[in-house]
Amino acid sequence: MTLAIETEGLSRRFGERLAVDQVDLQVPTGSVYGFLGRNGAGKTTTIRLLLGLLRPTAGRARICGIDVVRDRPAAARRVGALLEAQGLYPHLSGRENLDLTRRLLALPRGEIDRVLELVELRAAAGRRVAEYSLGMRQRLGLARALLGEPSVLILDEPSNGLDPEGIAELRGFLRDLPGRSGATVLLSSHLLGEIEQTASHVGILCAGRLVSQGRLDALKAGLPAELLVGTDAPDAALAIARQHGFEVEAGPEGLLARLAAGEGIEQAAAALNQALCAAGLRVHALVPRPRSLESLYHLAGADAAPSPAA
Ligand SMILES: Nc1ncnc2c1ncn2[C@@H]1O[C@H](COP(=O)(O)OP(=O)(O)OP(=O)(O)O)[C@@H](O)[C@H]1O
Ligand SMILES: [Mg+2]
Structure with missing residues (x-):
């Protein structure tokens, strides 16, 4: 190059x-x-x-x-x-x-x-x-x-x-x-x-x-993919997802699961769905969020507040 x-x-x-x-x-x-x-x-x-x-x-x-x-x-x-x-x-x-x-x-x-x-x-x-x-x-x-x-x-x-x-x-x-x-x-x-x-x-x-x-x-491609999870019991879903090793947080649109870098989104979605269903929860949405420059920008910390010197 x-x-x-x-x-x-x-x-x-x-x-x-x-x-x-x-x-x-x-x-x-x-x-x-x-x-x-x-x-x-x-x-x-x-x-x-x-x-x-x-x-x-x-x-x-x-x-x-x-x-x-x-x-x-x-x-x-x-x-x-x-x-x-x-x-x-x-x-x-x-x-x-x-x-x-x-x-x-x-x-x-x-x-x-x-x-x-x-x-x-x-x-x-x-x-x-x-x-x-x-x-x-x-x-x-x-x-x-x-x-x-x-x-x-x-x-x-x-x-x-x-x-x-x-x-x-x-x-x-x-x-x-x-x-x-x-x-x-x-x-x-x-x-x-x-x-x-x-x-x-x-x-x-x-x-x-x-x-x-x-x-x-x-x-x-190196960014963690994100899955938006819609359930009728977000608090329970959060606990169950965490028990199964998912990195999750509650967001305004529902639960947000952040996958490990390189983790396949289909497998992760299926595994998460299975875990939630097995616990008796109803999952009505599992939406992959596209990896975007915005997440890259965010993860790089570039959207953080400017330092006082800036
Ligand atoms: N001639 C100068 N003298 C003193 N400070 C300067 C000078 N030029 C730039 N700076 C400072 O350097 C920093 C970077 O400024 P710069 O103009 O390179 O930013 P920028 O990324 O182009 O911003 P913008 O998106 O607003 O154009 C700022 O804190 C600015 O105040
Ligand atoms: Mg400029």
């Missing part, structure tokens, strides 16, 4: 605050890597470190094998980026904004129309950016990131300001990008649903630390 983005012990301190703490990112080439974390987790800071816009306090980062501190220009040539503050010139038109970057990268003129087409901004390209809606600015920022077909795209909260239709289009676009061009995409988000539907890989950042990372399907 080759890595498009790799960091080792990447850290950044702002005064007393460790915004990024010993982060080892591994973003495989051709992946769509969802970089998740709540507000203040350190996503933007990590991204700025990856782009060489901030100096790390410790550790290092490589893009396509190139050290971003030691050889920033070479690393930068491989990357297209969309940041929170996009740095667009409001008094220039969309096309003129793109032209500035195009000239900087010494790309042919045709590139501008190509990227405008991709983000469906052709009709508005002649208008001043000051007149753009937030979603249009976000699209223009994305278009600029796509100039020159970079091998790595780094997008900080790309769906900010987009309407549901725009979000769905962006999702499809990003999902197809590696297959179409071989590019690698890292996108940050605090929206689990967005990452779940877009990413092949995830990294979960919590108070500056990377608490989970890997292929999304593998991480989900």
Whole structure:
């Protein structure tokens, strides 16, 4: 597996605050890597470190094998980026904004129309950016990131300001990008649903630390499955299930049994059903709950309350 983005012990301190703490990112080439974390987790800071816009306090980062501190220009040539503050010139038109970057990268003129087409901004390209809606600015920022077909795209909260239709289009676009061009995409988000539907890989950042990372399907497969159990005697069912070694708790929707990692859900459901029935209880529901990114996020502790320092 080759890595498009790799960091080792990447850290950044702002005064007393460790915004990024010993982060080892591994973003495989051709992946769509969802970089998740709540507000203040350190996503933007990590991204700025990856782009060489901030100096790390410790550790290092490589893009396509190139050290971003030691050889920033070479690393930068491989990357297209969309940041929170996009740095667009409001008094220039969309096309003129793109032209500035195009000239900087010494790309042919045709590139501008190509990227405008991709983000469906052709009709508005002649208008001043000051007149753009937030979603249009976000699209223009994305278009600029796509100039020159970079091998790595780094997008900080790309769906900010987009309407549901725009979000769905962006999702499809990003999902197809590696297959179409071989590019690698890292996108940050605090929206689990967005990452779940877009990413092949995830990294979960919590108070500056990377608490989970890997292929999304593998991480989900490793999660304990959950069974929702409906009975007419929840208290008795709880006791009986525990006697039979199930990890159960009473939830608002009924009993929730959490299986051991890797335990087959069918066997567990059958065994639990049998135990409850043998004790004379009536079981009216046994519903497997799908393993989700949400449970992963929860089990990684990433949804815990932020520390006072955050
Ligand atoms: N230039 C700076 N000076 C001081 N502190 C900073 C600076 N930039 C970021 N921080 C702090 O670092 C922490 C991480 O911030 P960061 O912007 O990376 O979070 P984030 O995950 O991008 O959050 P959000 O989802 O809100 O965009 C925060 O506590 C923030 O206050
Ligand atoms: Mg941010």
